[in-house]
Amino acid sequence: MADEALFLLLHNELVSGVYKSAEQGEVENGRCITKLENMGFRVGQGLIERFTKDTARFKDELDIMKFICKDFWTTVFKKQIDNLRTNHQGIYVLQDNKFRLLTQMSAGKQYLEHASKYLAFTCGLIRGGLSNLGIKSIVTAEVSSMPACKFQVMIQKS
Amino acid sequence: MTVHNLYLFDRNGVCLHYSEWHRKKQAGIPKEEEFKLMYGMLFSIRSFVSKMSPLDMKDGFLAFQTSRYKLHYYETPTGIKVVMNTDLGVGPIRDVLHHIYSALYVELVVKNPLCPLGQAVQSELFRSRLDSYIRSLPFFSARAG
Numbered sequence: 001m002a003d004e005a006l007f008l009l010l011h012n013e014l015v016s017g018v019y020k021s022a023e024q025g026e027v028e029n030g031r032c033i034t035k036l037e038n039m040g041f042r043v044g045q046g047l048i049e050r051f052t053k054d055t056a057r058f059k060d061e062l063d064i065m066k067f068i069c070k071d072f073w074t075t076v077f078k079k080q081i082d083n084l085r086t087n088h089q090g091i092y093v094l095q096d097n098k099f100r101l102l103t104q105m106s107a108g109k110q111y112l113e114h115a116s117k118y119l120a121f122t123c124g125l126i127r128g129g130l131s132n133l134g135i136k137s138i139v140t141a142e143v144s145s146m147p148a149c150k151f152q153v154m155i156q157k158s
Numbered sequence: 159m160t161v162h163n164l165y166l167f168d169r170n171g172v173c174l175h176y177s178e179w180h181r182k183k184q185a186g187i188p189k190e191e192e193f194k195l196m197y198g199m200l201f202s203i204r205s206f207v208s209k210m211s212p213l214d215m216k217d218g219f220l221a222f223q224t225s226r227y228k229l230h231y232y233e234t235p236t237g238i239k240v241v242m243n244t245d246l247g248v249g250p251i252r253d254v255l256h257h258i259y260s261a262l263y264v265e266l267v268v269k270n271p272l273c274p275l276g277q278a279v280q281s282e283l284f285r286s287r288l289d290s291y292i293r294s295l296p297f298f299s300a301r302a303g
Contacts (some may be wrong), residue, residue, distance in 0.1 A: 104266050104270045105272060106281060107283045108282070108283075110283070112279065114272055118271070
């Protein structure tokens with residue numbers, strides 16, 4: 001499908017563009033990852049407004065997380081999150097066994113060190129979506145073996 | 159019936175990928191020279207075929223065969239050339255070469271941000287998927303025929 005390839009190629013260029021225009025020392029201290037995450041944040045805020053304009057109010061936090069795992073993920077990545085775990089105290093782990101932006105990269109350990117750059121935008125996407133639904137959070141991602149990856153969401157109670 | 163080896167060239171003659179499955183005799187020259195020789199030969203044959211064709215050309219150069227092997231050729235509009243040597247029992251395999259280009263090269267190399275275009279392909283995923291695809295072809299048999 002044309003739009004999938006378009007988003008994938010655009011996202012790849014986005015990551016390499018941010019890294020190419022990075023100044024001295026910015027790569028090491030994580031500024032590039034932060035920039036990508038902030039871009040994803042703003043996009044996530046906008047996307048969630050569009051996707052929820054016709055849905056009913058959410059019952060609770062868990063309901064919101066399930067929405068992210070099912071409908072939000074399906075609309076953006078054409079598949080659902082494969083596994084959602086929680087400790088019922090504000091920490092959720094979303095596991096995607098075949099993350100769309102990583103399937104072309106490798107099937108295992110090659111290129112593992114570069115994987116985090118390609119997950120930063122999506123972390124921001126989740127954080128932005130949650131923030132417009134009224135939840136402040138911190139989202140991080142980890143990859144042990146491509147293309148499976150885990151997103152960890154820590155809800156901040158104010 | 160079997161596949162001997164496969165070359166993948168880009169528009170500038172850089173050999174992006176080479177793998178072999180059954181090759182009993184080597185060319186006797188270093189690999190770099192072999193790739194240059196192959197690319198130069200293809201370039202010359204293509205222009206020869208289009209000049210000397212007695213009719214209007216449709217697809218151009220497709221394949222050549224000797225008494226022992228057959229070389230199949232497929233070129234895309236972007237200049238990517240897929241060259242496969244098989245034995246004589248194999249018919250036209252344009253769609254196979256097209257699949258190698260579209261489902262393997264485009265999916266796993268072009269869409270991979272860590273594979274710079276114009277250089278030899280380092281991606282392990284590409285290598286392993288190509289290998290299993292070739293082994294799954296109906297005209298590939300594990301014993302050299």
